[in-house]
Structures are given as C-alpha cells and as structure tokens.
Amino acid sequence: MTPDQIGFTLLYLGVFLLIGKWIRVRVNWLQNLFLPSSVIGGFLALLLGPQVLGKIMGNFVGEDSFWTTGFMTPEVMEVWEVLPGLMINIVFATLFLGATIPSLSKIWNIGGPQFSFGWTIGWGQYVIGILLAILVLSPFFGLPPMAGALIEIGFEGGHGTAAGLQGTFEELGFSEGYDLAIGLATVGILSGVVMGIILINWAIRKEKTNVIKDVKGFSSLRKQGIMEFEKRDPAATMTVRPESIEPLSLHFAIVGLAVLVGYLLLQFLIWLEGATWGAFTDSEFMTYIPLFPLAMIGGILIQLFFTKIDNTEIIDRQMMNRIQGFSLDILILTAISTVSLDVIGQYIVPFLLLAGTGIAWNVFGFLVLAPRMIPSYWFERGIGDFGQSMGITATGLLLMRIADPKNESPAFEGFGYKQLLFEPFLGGGLVTALSVPLIFQLGAIPFLILAVAMCIIGALVGLLYFGKKKS
Template sequence: MSAEMVGLSIILIGILLIVGKWIRVRFSVFQKYFLPSSILGGFIALILGPEVFGKLIGQSQGNSSLLSNGVFPEDVLSTWLTLPGLLISVIFATLFLGKKIPNIKDIWLTTGPQVSFGQTVAWGQYVFGLLLTITLLTPFFGINPMAGALIEIGFEGGHGTSAGLSETFQQLGFADGANLAIGLATVGVVSGVVTGIILINIAVKKNKTNILKDPNNLPEDKLRGIIKPDDRPSAGKMTTQPESIEPLALHIAIIGVAILAGKALLEALIYVESITWGAWTDTEILTHLPLFPLAMVGGVILQILIDKTGKFNLIDRKMILRIQGLALDFLIVSAIATLSLTVIGENFLPFLLLALTGITWNIIAFIFLAPRMIPENWFERGIGDYGQSMGMTAAGLMLIRIADSKGETKALEAFGYKQLMFEPLVGGGLFTAASLPLIYEFGPVPILFLCLAIMIVWLIVGIFYFGKK
C-alpha cells in the first residue's frame, strides 16, 4: 500500500465529511434528528462501495467490470479497514488528557447518581445480551456465544470500540462479530438520537423537564450544526510559540506518548500473564486485550505526572478535544464505509433481535430507573447517559445541550465527571475489551452471573442510596 494511496484515502474521507455536512445543512429531515455528518458521509461511502453499488454493477455487468468493487480503489478500502484500529487508541488516549484528575470523593458526590445509573444500564446490556444469546441465538441460530457481548460493545462502546475490537474478534474465531458490532453501533447512534429527541418532546408535553419548554423552537443554526460568527468559541489555546514547536504538533506528540505508555503497559501485563496464570492454566485473557483501553490508562498516568511536575500547563484541553473529534469523525466514516452488509444479511434475525433487545432495555431503564436513581433534575441528567448508552458520548452531550442549553442543572458537569468512573471499565474500557476473551475462555454462563451480580449492586446503590437523597 503506497503513501499516495494512504493520502488519497484520507482526502476521500474529508470529501465525504464535507458532503455529509452539506446534506445536514440542506435537508431538514437530517437536521431534525441531529444526525452527525460523519454518519451521513459513512453511509454515502457504504452505498458507493462494493457492498451496494459494486454488487449492483456486478450483477448487471459481471464481476470483472471496472466498477464491480464500487467507485473506490481496493487500496483505499484496505486503508479504511485499518484506520479504526489506529484511531480508537487516539480517542481513548485523549479522554483525560488536559483535564485535572479530581479526587474520587469529589467525583462521587457530584456524579454518583449518574455513575450508578450508567453502570446499571451498561451491565444490563451484558445481562440481556447474554440471556438472549444463551436461550435463543446460540441454540437456534448457531451464533457464537460471544454475541452476548455485542450489545454493550456496539451500544455503549460505539463505532470506535466495535472497530477497535475487530482484531480480537478475528483472533477468537468470531470475525463476523466486528461487522455485527459496527452495525449495532450504527443502529444505536441513529435510534439513540431519534428516540432521544422523541423522549425530550414527550417529557416537555408531560412537564417532566425543568428547563426546556419548547424543543421545536431551537434556533436554525443549532439544527444545521453551524455556530454563528459572534458566538464561535476558540478551538484551543496557543500554549507554545510556533517557532519553537507548533502547539498542534506538541499535543499530537503528547497523545503519542500516552499511547506508547499504554502499549508498554499492555506488553508488561501480557508478559506477567505468560509467566503466571497463563503458564499454570493455559488461560490467556490479556493476550487478546486490544491497545485502546490501555492507551486511556496511559493518558491518565501521563496527566497525573503532568499535574504533579508540570508548571507550564502546556496541554490545552480544547486542543485535545479537537484532535479527539477529528479522530472520531474519520473513524466513523471509515468504519461504516467498510461495513459488511453481507455478514449482517446472513445474520439478520440475530442482529435484529440484539438491536431490539438493546434499544428496549435502554428505553425502559431510562423511563423507570433514571427518576428513581437521580434525585434532582433526573431528566436533564439522565438523558445524557441515555444517549451515551445508545452508542456515542457525543450523542449524550448533544441531548443534554438540547434539554439544558445553558447548563442550569449542572447535567453537563456531572456527565463529564461520570466518565472518570465509567469509561475505565465499561463503555469501551477494560471489561469491554476483556469481555470477549472472558466469554471465550469461561463460557457465557459464568460471565452472565458475574454481570448480573454487578448490575444488581449498582441498581441497589442507585435506588436505595442516591435515590433516597
């Protein structure tokens, strides 16, 4: 694969993002449901690629015709296949960089109710996914038992986690799982935004919201996703003189150090496993663990060291977020563009059952558990967790900003703090990455009971501790 093809692949993703943005601005139906430009661009690439346009050409003109693989060169598609696995480490390494790590007590007091609700939903996705797989999908459809983890990987983890685990799926003999997870992530994001908007409208009509009273009067620039010139915030601060080092280059380098620290930590853990329980029992878990959750740990360690030793405050959080957003947009486009519709078609009924189970559990949990676990401003604070549980942190942030645009309920602050006690473990964290090898090594039933026990603990904490406050 030549450097020119890698460059062309990146340029094409940029063009797809611009086309997706134009569609969002031009057509009100996409504005109404706040669909991101990256998802629209990804769908365009999927339609023009070998799975849709290429197959239509192949059926009409033969598989040897010029466009039987779609409009994109094969090397471009190969490059897009590798991008998600690389970019997910960038995204996770940036989660806590440039953000002062508060003590656990402050986090717990500020965001404890949302942590308990979010954890309950996440572990519930494992519980109901594993139950569905054990009772129906494996015995009747012959699907791999690891499918029980797909709801949490696709919904809580999103496109990044789903694509990042593709190598793990292949290593464990369930290669189709990556495409199913990415498909679920796409269903989750789209249905999360659509149902989130519907829930907001219903809540307004039933007087359940404390801030928003008319969601239909959102400003046009908000619908189009364009910030007015006078309201545009800075994208980041110049923390260094460009003649010494370009600030953007510095921040990219710092992210690289965090990823490298995560890689070193992963290799150390694999080595420890190989000379201890791995050698004693022939059980390998950490060998199948991907890099990205350890890249997040590397970012946390690096940030703690900077907090203790750094005196120049060279990391700007807004600059880090811009890099994170760039990686996420490119990841989503490339992941959807290379999605295998054939795999989803061959497993359509199991895929549909998994999607419906995940959506149903998330909606029921939000309607019945959020008001009982979040004692104050439950809707504004819970709607963010609902959006995140459907596949994207950005979707959760967007729903919070619709329900509480001025931040009067502190939902945004609590949502941010929540990630410190949420993402290290689930939603793409260590257990999300380890769930596949755990099911592979021990089977789905023990993991089901483990997830059920953890879900019940968080449920009790949320209802009987925070819910009573």
C-alpha cells in the same frame, strides 16, 4: 500498495467528510436527526462502494471493470478497513489528557447518581445480551455466547470500541462480531437521537422537565451543525509558541506517547502472563486484549506525570478535544463504509433481536429507574446517560443540550464527573475490552453472574442511597 495510493485513500476521506457535511447543511430531515457528518459520509461511501453500487453495476459490466467496486477502489477499502482500529487508540488516549481530575468526594456527590444509573444500564446490557445469546442466539442461530456482549459493545461502546475489538473478534473465531457490533453502533446512534427527541417531547407534554417547555429553541445554523457567530470561540488555546514547536504538533506527540505507554503496558502484561500463570495454565488471555483501554491508562499516567512536573499547564484540554474529534470522525466514517452488509444480512434476525432488546432495556431503564435513582432534575440528567447508553458520548451531550440549553441543571457537571468513574470500565473501558475474551475463556455463565451482581449493586446504590436524597 504504494505510498501514493495510501495518500490518495486519505484524501478520499476528506472528500466524503465534506460531502457529508454538505448534505447535513442541505437536508432538513438529517438536520432534525442531528446526525454527524461522519455518519452521513460513511453511509454514502457504503452505498457508493463495492457492497451496493459495485454489486448493482456487476450485473451489467465485466468482472474486471472499475465499476465492480463502485467509486471505492480496492486500495481505498484496504486502508479504510484498518483505520478504525488505529484511530480508536487516539480517541481513548485523549480521554483524560489535559483534564483536571477533581477529588473523589466531589465526583461521588455530584456525579454519583448518574454513575449509578449508567452502571446499572451498562451491566444490564450484558445481562440481557448474554441471556438472549444463551436462550436464543446460540441454540437457534448458531452464534457463540460471545454474541451476548455485542449490545454493550455496540451501544455503550459505539463504533470506536467495536472497531478496536475487530482483531479480538478475529482471533477468537468470531469475525462476524465486528460487523454486527458496527451495525448495532449505527442503530444505536440513530435510535438514540430519535428516541431521545421523542422522550423530550413526551416529557414536556407530561411536565416531567424542570428547565425547558419546548424544543424549538435551536437556530437554523445550529441544526445545520454550524456554530452561531456570537458563539464562535477559539477551538483551542495556544500553550506554546509556534516558533518553538507547533501547538498541534506538541499535543499530537503527547497523544503518541500515551499510546506508546499503553502499548508497552500491553506487552508487559503479555510477557507477565507467559512467565507466570500462563506457563502453568496454557493461557493466552492477555493476547486478546486490544490496545485502546491500555492507551487510556497511558493517557492517565501521562496526565498525572505532567500534573506533578508542569507548572505551566502546557497540555490544553480543548486541543485534545480537537484531536479526539478528528480521530472519531475518521473512525466513524471508515467503520460504517467498510461494514459487511453480507454478514448483517446473514444474521439479520439475531441482529434485530439484539438491537430491539438493547433499545427496550435502555428505554425501560430511563423511564423506570432514572426517576427513582436521580434525586433532582432526573430527566435533564438521565437523558444524557440514556443517549450515551444508546450511542456515543456525543449523543448524550446533544440530548442534554436540548433538554437544558442554558446549563441550568447539574446535568453537564454530573455527566462529566460520572465519565471519570464510568469510562475506565464500561462504554469502551476495561470491562468492555475484556468481556469477549472473558466469555470465550470462562464461559457465558460466570460472566453473566458477574454482570447480574454488578447490575444489582448499581441499582441498589442508586435506588436506596441516591434515590432517598430526593428533595
């Protein structure tokens, strides 16, 4: 493949992102679902690629025809297939760069109830997933016990985490896990928004909300995904002068350094395992760990370093958000457009069982546990964690914005603090990254016992500690 061909595949990305945005602006029902343009563009590319349009046209043209791959050339698909696994490292490296990390007591007091609820839901996804795998998926459909981790990977982790684990799935002989996880992540986003809006309307009718009394307050521009004129603020702050270095270049370099630190940490762990316990146990556990959780740790280390030595606050959080958002758009579009429909079709019943079980657990947790674990504004605060447990962080933020448009509750502050404790472990953190290798190495039962214990601890802390603080 030539550099020109690689460049063309990247230009193609821009085309589908723009088309996705245009469709979002024009189609009302997509606006009501608040679907990101990257999701729309990814579905369009999937339909116009070799798996849908290509197969249809293959019935009418020869095997060598251009149309057998649809509008997506083999070179485009080859590049797009590896992009999700690369971009997830940038997404996680930026999680804490430029962020002010408050004291642990403040995090616990404000974000603790939402952390306990999210912790219970996240580990509970492992519990029900592994039980489903042991009792149904393995004996009746031949899937390995590792399939039990797919609900948390696809729902809590989202497309990014699933993409980051692609290499791990392949190395462990379960390459189908990647496509199933991407499919679950897509179902999670769609069902998260739909179920979230249904729950908000239900809560208004049942007088469960403390803030809003209807959901008709969004402007037409907001539904189209366009910022209202009066709310247009700078996307980022210029912390350095462009004549010295372009601010975007500086921040991108810092992100690259964070990923590099993560890479060096991973290589050190692989070396350490080979030189110590790995030499005696013939273990290669560390080789299965993906890079992205270590890139997150690299970002934390870089941020701590700059906090100590930099009194000019050179890292701008908003700029990091823009880099993260750009990377996530590319990741989602390419992940959806390259997912294998053949794999999902082959495992359609297990896929539906995983999706249905995951959705049922999340809804149960929100309706039954959230009111008993979150002492005040349970709906406004819990709906964000519900959205994240179904899709991605952006889904949770969207639902919180609908339920609390003027930020009158502690929902956003608590959600932000909860992420500082939650993200390093679940939702794409270390536990999510290690779950599949751990199940492969140790078996499903030990990990199930761990998941049950963690789920119970989260539930007890939420119910007996935070839940008792109801005013």
